[in-house]
Amino acid sequence: MSASRSTPLAQxxxxxxxxxxxGAALADELVLRGLRSVTVLEQGxxxxxxxxxxxxxxxxxxxxPNRTTSALAARTLGKLDRLDLGxxxxxxxxxxxxxxxxxxxxxxxxxxxxxxxxGGIESALVGPEECARLWPGLDPSVxxxxxxxxxxxxxxxxxxxxxxxxxxxxxxxxxxxxxxVVGIRTAAGxxxxxxxxxxxxxxxxxxxxxxADVVVCCAGLWGPQMARELLGFEIPMMPMEHGFAWSTPIAxxxxxxxxxxxxxxxxxxxxxxxxxxxxxxxxxxxAYEHRPIPVEPERIASAxxxxxxxxxxxxxxxxxxxxxxxxxxxxxxxxELRGVGLDGSRAFNGIFSFTPDGGPMLGPVTGTDxxxxxxxxxxxxxxxxxxVVADWLVHDDPGIDTHTLDHRRFDxxxxxxxxxxxxxxxxxxxxxxxxHPRASTLRLRGLRTTPFYERQRELGAVFAxxxxxxxxxxxxxxxGFEGPPVAERDAWSAQHWSPIAAAEAYAARxxxxxxxxxxxxxxxxxxxxxxxxxSGLLTRxxxxxxxxxxxxxxxxxxGGVLSDVTVARLGPEEFHLGVNGPLDRAWLTxxxxxxxxxxxxxxxxxxxxxxxxxxxxxxxxxxxTPDDVSHAGFGFYRARRIRVAGVPxxxxxxxxxxxxxxxxxxxxxxxxxxxxxxWESGRPHGIVAAGRRAFESLRLEKGYRLWxxxxxxxxxxxxxxxxxxxxxxxxxxxxxxxxATRPATRxxxxxxxxxxxxxxxxxxxxxxxxxxxxxxxxxxxxYTTHTSIAYAWVPAxxxxxxxxxxxxxxxxxxxxxxxAEPIFDPDMKHMRR
Numbered sequence: 001m002s003a004s005r006s007t008p009l010a011q012x013x014x015x016x017x018x019x020x021x022x023g024a025a026l027a028d029e030l031v032l033r034g035l036r037s038v039t040v041l042e043q044g045x046x047x048x049x050x051x052x053x054x055x056x057x058x059x060x061x062x063x064x065p066n067r068t069t070s071a072l073a074a075r076t077l078g079k080l081d082r083l084d085l086g087x088x089x090x091x092x093x094x095x096x097x098x099x100x101x102x103x104x105x106x107x108x109x110x111x112x113x114x115x116x117x118x119g120g121i122e123s124a125l126v127g128p129e130e131c132a133r134l135w136p137g138l139d140p141s142v143x144x145x146x147x148x149x150x151x152x153x154x155x156x157x158x159x160x161x162x163x164x165x166x167x168x169x170x171x172x173x174x175x176x177x178x179x180x181v182v183g184i185r186t187a188a189g190x191x192x193x194x195x196x197x198x199x200x201x202x203x204x205x206x207x208x209x210x211x212a213d214v215v216v217c218c219a220g221l222w223g224p225q226m227a228r229e230l231l232g233f234e235i236p237m238m239p240m241e242h243g244f245a246w247s248t249p250i251a252x253x254x255x256x257x258x259x260x261x262x263x264x265x266x267x268x269x270x271x272x273x274x275x276x277x278x279x280x281x282x283x284x285x286x287a288y289e290h291r292p293i294p295v296e297p298e299r300i301a302s303a304x305x306x307x308x309x310x311x312x313x314x315x316x317x318x319x320x321x322x323x324x325x326x327x328x329x330x331x332x333x334x335x336e337l338r339g340v341g342l343d344g345s346r347a348f349n350g351i352f353s354f355t356p357d358g359g360p361m362l363g364p365v366t367g368t369d370x371x372x373x374x375x376x377x378x379x380x381x382x383x384x385x386x387x388v389v390a391d392w393l394v395h396d397d398p399g400i401d402t403h404t405l406d407h408r409r410f411d412x413x414x415x416x417x418x419x420x421x422x423x424x425x426x427x428x429x430x431x432x433x434x435x436h437p438r439a440s441t442l443r444l445r446g447l448r449t450t451p452f453y454e455r456q457r458e459l460g461a462v463f464a465x466x467x468x469x470x471x472x473x474x475x476x477x478x479x480g481f482e483g484p485p486v487a488e489r490d491a492w493s494a495q496h497w498s499p500i501a502a503a504e505a506y507a508a509r510x511x512x513x514x515x516x517x518x519x520x521x522x523x524x525x526x527x528x529x530x531x532x533x534x535s536g537l538l539t540r541x542x543x544x545x546x547x548x549x550x551x552x553x554x555x556x557x558x559g560g561v562l563s564d565v566t567v568a569r570l571g572p573e574e575f576h577l578g579v580n581g582p583l584d585r586a587w588l589t590x591x592x593x594x595x596x597x598x599x600x601x602x603x604x605x606x607x608x609x610x611x612x613x614x615x616x617x618x619x620x621x622x623x624x625t626p627d628d629v630s631h632a633g634f635g636f637y638r639a640r641r642i643r644v645a646g647v648p649x650x651x652x653x654x655x656x657x658x659x660x661x662x663x664x665x666x667x668x669x670x671x672x673x674x675x676x677x678x679w680e681s682g683r684p685h686g687i688v689a690a691g692r693r694a695f696e697s698l699r700l701e702k703g704y705r706l707w708x709x710x711x712x713x714x715x716x717x718x719x720x721x722x723x724x725x726x727x728x729x730x731x732x733x734x735x736x737x738x739x740a741t742r743p744a745t746r747x748x749x750x751x752x753x754x755x756x757x758x759x760x761x762x763x764x765x766x767x768x769x770x771x772x773x774x775x776x777x778x779x780x781x782x783y784t785t786h787t788s789i790a791y792a793w794v795p796a797x798x799x800x801x802x803x804x805x806x807x808x809x810x811x812x813x814x815x816x817x818x819x820a821e822p823i824f825d826p827d828m829k830h831m832r833r
Contacts, residue, residue: 012213012370013037014393015194017181017226019046019165020053021157022377023218025079025386028164031171033394038173039210040165043199043222043303046177047162050306050313051220053379055350057244057286058155059266059275060380061096063116063123063147065437065763066359067775068401070119072384077153079383085159088259094277096152097126097134097265099333100144105271107492108434109147110810116149117808118765118775123149125811134265137252137336154262154277157379164383180303182207184215184230184371191215191370199303214393216372221314221351223361223375224420225297231368235361235407236415237376238424239300240354241293241316242286243323245347248340249281256280270432272329283337285330286350288432290322292425295351318347352378356423358430361407362389366586373407397558401712408586411521413605414468419444437761438496440464450518450608451671455679459689462498467581469519472691474500481688482506484783487757492810501693502783508657508698509784512614512682513690514675517663522604523577523585529597530573536733537591539717539726543569549637549654553717553725554587555735559742560713561720562587564705568639568652576603576639576650578663580707591734608671612678613661615830616685621662623681629662636832645677655831657695658702658824693780700789701782703750703822709762710748710777710791719744719796721821747799748777750823753788753807754815756781765808766792766816773798776807785823790816 014030016023019042030038044050062073080091100106109125116123126148128140134148165175183195194215195207219226227235256263258280267276273289301313323342331337353376355361361375362385372393377385388405392398403409422443440463448468456463460476473496483503488494507513525534535541540552548569554562566578579585585600592598612621621629627642628634629651639652647670652663666674679687703721705711711720716739726739753760759781766774774794782789790807798805803818820826 011036013211014039014214014216015210015212016040016216016218017194018042018051018218018220018222019049019161019175019177020051020218020220021056021161021379021382022374022386024161024165024168025383026216026218026374026389027168027173027175029386029390030394031168031173033390035394036172038168040168040173040175041179041181041194041196041210042175042177043180044177044306046175047165048158049161049177050303052314052350052352053157053161053220054312055315055348056157056379057277057284058157058379059096059277060091060153060155061149061266061268062121062152063112063119063149065115066404067119068404069359069381070121071400072381072388074121075384075387076155076380076382077151079387080155080160083163085163088159089156090159090163091153091155092262093151093153094262095134095148095150095265096268097131098147098268098270099131100146101142101269101271103144104434106144107810109145111492112147114764114808114810117772118763120772121149122151123147135267136264137334139333139335142332148265152266154266155379160379160382178303178307181226181230185209186368189367189369191368200307201304212370214370214372216374216389218374220375221300221353223373231365231371233365234415234417234420235373235375236410236420236423237353237355237361238420239295239351240424240428241295241349241351242288242428243290243318243326243347244284244286244350245318245323245327246279246282246284246343247337248343250283250336250340252336253278253281268432269329269333272326273432274326274329276330276334282343283330283334285326287323287326288428289326290319292428293349294421294425300351314351315348316351318344318349323347354424354427356410356420356427357404358427359404360385362402363392363406363408364590366408366589375407397556401714403583403708403712406583408583409581411467411582414447436492436495437763440496446470450516451668452516452518452608452610452675455672455675456516456689461689461691464496464692466519467521471519472516472689473693474498474504474691475689476500478503478688484786486781486783489759493759493761497693501691501697502781504688504690504694505697505783507686507688508614508659508690508694510615511686511688512612512616512620513688513694514678514682515611515613515657515690515695517609517611518604518607520604520609521579521581521584522602522607522665523579523588524601524603525575525577525588525598526573526601527598528573529593529595530575533593533598534567534575535731537588538565538567539733541727541729541731542567542575545569546571547638547640549639549652551725553722554584555717555733555738556713557735557738559716559735559738561707561711561715561717561722562713564707564711564722564725566652566654570639570641570650606668607665608668608674609663609665610674610678611655611657611661611663613655613657613659615660616682617659617661619685620678620682620687624677631833644674647674647677649674656704657698658704658822659698659830660833696778697780697783700778700780700791701785701822701824705748706778715748716742716744718742719746720748745796746774746793747796749792749794749799750819750821751790751792751805751807751816752819752823753790754817756786756788758809758814759788760790760807760809760814766794767806767808767813768798773805782823787823789823
């Protein structure tokens, strides 16, 4: 068991707070893994506890743009298949059917069919008549078609809770109801126990102390308040209401009794943000079409109130006015509903958890060893999440990519109550929207701006949000600039894009371009133990001499890539790290030595950064600094503190776009002067401001991987094309031993589309003949190489230059060929000149 960086305990005492679908499943999974001291403390009654799990309608659709989310849903159904509780079914694979009433939605269903194919989920696009066959009584004249997923299922969440909890108890776990946690005890930075009172209890009741080595918060709706009051930190999660109602009985369905309950497919009618399913002789309907209704903690009944009144905490009064548009549309879709009404006695507003990006909140809590979260998880992913958390706890290996699940993915600098409410409301609004993969949030914009922001606006910058920062995508001022010809894109791939990106990329290859790099996460690691510390974590040790830069990887214990990192040595005990975000800092912090010999500090907040790249970059910089920036005087992969027009700058000679140049970082108060000086010096050389869209194209031409998109902890360095970043020099570093036991059965491979005018965006299935063999990670036009590039994971035997494959794009099979990489400048001459 590895609950933290501390010495693992063979049989830790685990306390799980909350017996919802996650808490029950986690108790079961820990017992299955051999743990003998597992206690679940639930403030409500057993087993219908009063949380969201007690009323969830149990729709489990597996298809999701996030491959991890899809995998968790598949795991959940795999566990609950064919189970029963005293003869009552727990899950039924009745299948799912998503409907389209508009051409835009029909096209979106074709995209979802591609996502399902890429994820190994059985699916089919069907016409209106087949929709009506799958759901007799549906009016085929009001739909254009559907997306059928026959292995999707309905799960009775309360039964799933009870079945898993009872099996955990049979295996030795202790499950206690009416037990409310009022405190978490710690000593020397780690958990030692929890304080518990009975429900109901007097205000001055003396808490019982339950010893614990590991505490997992699975408190559901009560989690944010518990974290705030007992743990002192903010979980970015907001409970939200949404309407749920039943029709009155329908005569034609009277033969379907409550024990059978459902036989037909579940329906999703996303054009009107609603879902429906059979429920005995009635139809149950859920509505996301209405306004977001956030629920602050004081509006959720406490355990004592639930015990005293019986009023369900997670079921609020039904707001009919919000639901009426949904009911009218349901009657249009299913005409027999016009002859019945809504059952007002059963309808309610159910409360579910929403997060800023729609993902769950899992993982260890930084700063308190043994404390974990498993929050904001819906029934769809519940058992899968429990398996992941159990493996993470017991084996220190979740066995799956967790970067979109780990609660530490949000930067503490931006997390606040306002942030949580705004983004959770947006997540609610977008539950059934057609959301483009390159769309940016519209809420809480302008939270973080660089000192270049006004200059960028003057140039017509079109911004997207990145970790709270406003980051330019392209600049309208560059419209009409010289650049390669750009083929017209189809309606989908043209969204959140402009042909101006081609002109900006052309400028970076042929003149000089200025890129805003301020959103890049950066850390300072310092102290007398810093070198040894980094050497034990990175696949390549830090450079020995001051001024060297090294590119290396952080691996987990199984040899999976947790991140890629640049490490610049700025002094005998000082290192500058370019990292991929808050998760890297959390992981590095968790591995700090206990003796205080290493310190970590965020150096991105309060600073700014520019990438100056292109053949003329040296000419631009040389006029502004007394330092020697020649190739001999300032070599490739070297770092130095210099002055640029009087501005103190950390200059790193490296490039993510494959051109000569530097990353230049300065304190924010100097940022405007730095921009202006570089801009004026660059005018004679044709300098342009360039945005993220040009950046993405340039890095794909150069074959550079994007962690989190192309590579995750599910991948080993060799199969990801990153073996050059691993130095086997006899050192011990995390993950080293595991690398020898991970044969490369798949490869991240460069494909070029046979028709360079076409472009895909990522997530599409890759086929060899009729068989799906992989999926696309990143893709874009290579503007300066006149190619359409798609990186994809495929079996190793197919990753041979010249192999013909196809990429599915909205049902169309686009020819593609495995291509030698990098496409641009394989000899590295441009960056080293």
